[in-house]
Amino acid sequence: GLGTPNGLFVLADGTRLVSTTGHALQMLAPSGFRSILAGSHETEQGFADGKGAAARFHCPSDMTMDPVGHMVVVDFSNHALRRVSKAGEVSTLAGGGEDGEEGFADGQGAAARFCYPDCVVLAANGEFIVSCRHAIRVVTPGGAVRTLAGSGEAGFADGQGSAARFNRPM
Numbered sequence: 001g002l003g004t005p006n007g008l009f010v011l012a013d014g015t016r017l018v019s020t021t022g023h024a025l026q027m028l029a030p031s032g033f034r035s036i037l038a039g040s041h042e043t044e045q046g047f048a049d050g051k052g053a054a055a056r057f058h059c060p061s062d063m064t065m066d067p068v069g070h071m072v073v074v075d076f077s078n079h080a081l082r083r084v085s086k087a088g089e090v091s092t093l094a095g096g097g098e099d100g101e102e103g104f105a106d107g108q109g110a111a112a113r114f115c116y117p118d119c120v121v122l123a124a125n126g127e128f129i130v131s132c133r134h135a136i137r138v139v140t141p142g143g144a145v146r147t148l149a150g151s152g153e154a155g156f157a158d159g160q161g162s163a164a165r166f167n168r169p170m
Contacts, residue, residue, distance in 0.1 A: 112145035
C-alpha cells in the first residue's frame with residue numbers, strides 16, 4: 001500500500017506526489033494508478049543518489065517543484081534537500097554531507113548543513129525557502145545555502161538575521 005504519507009504536492013493535472021515515512025516518493029495518478037518514483041519502502045532507509053529504486057531517503061517530508069518541473073524534496077532525517085527529475089533521478093541539492101550528517105552551516109552543496117529541515121517552498125525568484133530547526137534558510141537552484149533568519153538556537157525573539165529566534169518553524 002501507500003504506507004504512511006508524510007508530504008503531498010498536487011500537480012496541475014491532478015497527479016499527487018506523496019512522500020512517505022517508508023522512505024519513498026510515490027505518484028498517484030488521477031485514475032488511481034500508484035507508482036514509486038524514487039526510493040523504496042521495501043528496504044531500510046539510507047542516503048544515496050540514483051535513479052528510481054537505487055535512490056535512498058530517510059523520512060522524506062515536504063516537497064515543491066522547481067521552475068523546470070523537477071521535484072525538490074526535504075529529506076528530513078538525512079538533513080538534506082534533494083532534487084528528483086521527472087524520470088526519478090535523485091541528486092542531492094544541498095546538505096547531507098557524506099552520510100546524511102546534521103549540523104548548521106551555510107555553504108555550497110554538501111558543505112552546507114541542515115538540522116532536521118521541515119518544509120520547503122519555491123520563492124518567486126526561483127530560490128527555495130527551507131525551514132530548518134530554529135532558522136529559515138535560502139537555497140539557490142545551484143545548491144548555495146544561506147541563513148535568512150535565526151541562528152539554529154531555539155528561542156522567541158524578533159530581530160534581523162541571526163538576532164531573530166525561532167522554535168521549530170514550519
